Amino acid sequence: MPALLLTPLLVFLLAFFVLPFGVMLYESLYLSLVQNPAGSAMTFANYTKAFGDAFYLRVLLQTVALGVAVTALALVLGYPVAYFLARTRSRRRHVLLFLVISPLVVSIVIRSYGWMVLLGRAGTVNTLLQALGLVERPLPLMYNWFGVVVALTHVLLPFMILTLASVIEGIPESLEDTAAVLGAGWWSRFRHVILPLSMEGVGAGVTLVFMLTIGSFVSILLLGGSDTLVLPLLIYQQITLLNNNFAAALGMLLLVLSVVLLYAQARIFRVRGAA
């Protein structure tokens, strides 16, 4: 009975995913005691509040914008590395592979402190820039969007690279060779052969990195500032304010965002002519 083998996973998912999800959905439909000490009937108030208030709307947009920025950066930086990783015949390939996944080897807190050491007002980068006379006063590299984007791109890049590399590896090199002989320079080969055939990898990488970005918390907490408020931080704030029900509604928004993207991924990133 192979189905029996799935049971542990199903039980696990039921206990730690479906159940909490149900609770969250339920809670999001009621007002908290903080909001309404008398208790309330079922309502969409939490959702109308999230969409009706310019402040919360801005947080929502900032979350999406951060996701787009980090994803785009990871894609642009990661693609060439993934391509190289997929095509190299070097015996030192495993060294490169280790370098690629190295950000994941270090704990998130330590990694973030590493970035603080590098990006702080008196950090390595600013010291270096000042020593070279490139800037007079320290640049604000941290406690703002810049620091957040840098730190998130760094840690999420491995996901993008590995996803892309495995797909690119599956594209026969003979296609590139043939395209070259037929007159395609490197850009045309990328544009007309490699990129279209790696679209599924692009889709998977983009989805993965985007979802991880809009759900990330610690890096933003440590490297962000007062204006880098995104959904996970807002949810955390609301929970500390004992406003669990509004937090649940925001959590649902985050989830819907991911699910919509997941759904779109399969339709947008397709390889033509595939079976």
Next chain:
Amino acid sequence: MSTAVGRSKMADVELRAIAKRYGAVQAVADLDLRVEPGQFVSLLGPSGCGKTTTLRIIAGLVRPDAGQVIIGGRVMNDVPVHHRGLGLVAQNYALFPHMTVMENVTFGLRMRNAAPADIARRAGEALEMVRLTGLQDRYPRQLSGGQQQRVALARCLLVEPAVLLLDEPLGALDKKLREAMQVELKSLQRQVGITAIFVTHDQEEALTLSDRIAVMHQGRIQQVGAPHDIYERPRTRFVAEFIGVCNFLEGEVVGRQPGAVMIRTDGGALVAVGADAHGAPAEGVKVVVAVRPEKLVVGAPGTSHSPALPARVEAVVYVGTAVHYHLRAATGERLIAYRQNDAAAPVALAPGAEVVVSWPATAARLLPDVSG
């Protein structure tokens, strides 16, 4: 016929002292080759002998360690792949799976920014030429092996390449289709009048298709010549063995007569080999006598002209159009003889029969005694 794909430039190709090493492997060594305009030349050799590497060097996909690639009188070493104006058909066809037949075929022209109207017209003609009209909107996976093959050819020919490079293009097809495609490929090549370099490890295919064959072994060309030349007058034991089947008798020159050389085989038999006026080896030189199985005459003892080897039939293999006799000479050598299965000569000999084997002196070749 002057179709869109019928305006080839008919370039000649010359390789001068080409060498390429991969780590410890000398893939190509000191290779010289001349291909005349419009000729169909095969690179033939066993797996790993450097055929693909040679082809890729011509294409510009591999940079040689030494030597020159000259196409149409122009040194191409520093010309990048996509500016060489060649055509390549790879073993797996390498059709772009995400493009339709039409998009595949027009790829080269689109890369050259040809005018859309021009592209459409020439593509139509090319598809007609390879009999693919009506399939232009299919994707490669929706085509049979033979159709994919023809798409790859059309895609190549549409850019009017100076040279057509083919790397075992028929390797993935079954025998019947393979033979049909051989005929098609050859007639297409002749019709277009294009210079073609064809890589194969199938000697029969090379014999069928080529104007000339270059037999390769361990990165070197052993012999270049017309098919009958390679078959009838192999210059090394490797060539004789690789093309068709061949009997070898190792021995020593013991005497010379006008037009022939007498050899005593290591087993002690005395045989004659017709020798060219020049280059007959001196007495005492170790040589190898090579005779094709179909040139051997197997007869009852005492019936044949000398020199003749007494032998015993060890096995008889009936293959339909012919009978193969596996023989063991009294002096120990193993031989194989073919007898055409014609009406005049029904299968007569049984295993164990005592026979004599002989051959016309001119049917045997004298080869230098170097292994390999």
